[in-house]
Amino acid sequence: MKSRLTDRQKHHIATRQATSSRELEPGTVVTHHGTELIIETRDGVLRRGKARRTLGALTTGDRVGWHTGEDERIVIEQLHPRSNTLIRPDTHGKPRLMAANIDQVLIVVSSKPWMNPSIIERTIVATLDLPATPLILLNKIDLLDETDPAIRQEMTEALDIWRQQGIEILPVSTKTGVGIPELKAALADNVSMMIGLSGVGKTSLARCITAQASKAAIQALSEHSQEGQHTTRNSTLYRLDDLPGGLIDAPGVRDFAVAAQNPQAIDRAFPDIVELAAGCRFHNCTHDQEPDCAVRSAVAEQQLDARRFENYQSLKRERVR
Numbered sequence: 001m002k003s004r005l006t007d008r009q010k011h012h013i014a015t016r017q018a019t020s021s022r023e024l025e026p027g028t029v030v031t032h033h034g035t036e037l038i039i040e041t042r043d044g045v046l047r048r049g050k051a052r053r054t055l056g057a058l059t060t061g062d063r064v065g066w067h068t069g070e071d072e073r074i075v076i077e078q079l080h081p082r083s084n085t086l087i088r089p090d091t092h093g094k095p096r097l098m099a100a101n102i103d104q105v106l107i108v109v110s111s112k113p114w115m116n117p118s119i120i121e122r123t124i125v126a127t128l129d130l131p132a133t134p135l136i137l138l139n140k141i142d143l144l145d146e147t148d149p150a151i152r153q154e155m156t157e158a159l160d161i162w163r164q165q166g167i168e169i170l171p172v173s174t175k176t177g178v179g180i181p182e183l184k185a186a187l188a189d190n191v192s193m194m195i196g197l198s199g200v201g202k203t204s205l206a207r208c209i210t211a212q213a214s215k216a217a218i219q220a221l222s223e224h225s226q227e228g229q230h231t232t233r234n235s236t237l238y239r240l241d242d243l244p245g246g247l248i249d250a251p252g253v254r255d256f257a258v259a260a261q262n263p264q265a266i267d268r269a270f271p272d273i274v275e276l277a278a279g280c281r282f283h284n285c286t287h288d289q290e291p292d293c294a295v296r297s298a299v300a301e302q303q304l305d306a307r308r309f310e311n312y313q314s315l316k317r318e319r320v321r
């Protein structure tokens, strides 16, 4: 069927084509204060601007197209499709868009004190759920010798399972500098985010890898924010020292361990259990009360760590609720 356009529709299309064909510059959102955004241009220059209201809420890490408006401030006209979004409840429990386009999550743990591996597994699930690539940074490796041998054994076993799953584990120390060059290589041109409990060394690590110039420049622009909001509440994308990559610092999500939205992310984080489950009598076995459950048998025979199995089950239960 041939479509007939009214003059009004033709005019509308012509105007839209004119706007979209106007040369837009590429940029990345570095941080925001209310509706005011700080973006980084292709040349690495930081500029302040606003986005067209029709684009909706923008966030740190968003890739955008912009041009200079009449008052020399920039206007963001275009939002490129996001590879992922990090959404977390704010202090009032309301879901908030924290960041976008995260390639890699740096799960920071310390060799002393070592932590509950179930929390690390939950963070792996949350990372796969984004989806993004997990990289475990085993910080304070200089303290490894001081770690109790039994705890060290538990740590080695947990790390081995994750390594078998294909997750990279990098021993580092901000004190001795061990692993820092390897860390920089792993960050390459990715946009990464750091997650870890308080005291594991996130701030110390960030100081080793982020460019101080990037921090200072963002701070200077943020201080003059017209909307007078504090930067600390929002996530910020910092550039890395001598590298094209970036590090998103998202306050409030530094210790996240959340329930996955996508059940496949849980199975992807527990491939050993999925493999065992193929031997259960029922294909939809919940590994709870069913007879001939290969997963429970493996736990009984100590082929599967009981803690890891319990963690898997509780992640699955949270999903069902």
Ligand SMILES: Nc1nc2c(ncn2[C@@H]2O[C@H](COP(=O)(O)OP(=O)(O)OP(=O)(O)O)[C@@H](O)[C@H]2O)c(=O)[nH]1
Pocket (backbone or CB within 6 Å): 139, 140, 141, 142, 143, 172, 173, 174, 175, 176, 196, 197, 198, 199, 200, 201, 202, 203, 204, 205, 254
């Ligand atoms: N021995 C040793 N100590 C470290 C290392 N990295 C950090 N620390 C120390 O660990 C403590 C906590 O480091 P931070 O970088 O503040 O840890 P954080 O994860 O940012 O902590 P929060 O800000 O509470 O989330 C400090 O006293 C650091 O000096 C390391 O590689 N080896």
Ligand SMILES: [Zn+2]
Pocket (backbone or CB within 6 Å): 277, 280, 281, 285, 286, 287, 288, 290, 292, 293, 294, 295, 296
């Ligand atoms: Zn089963």
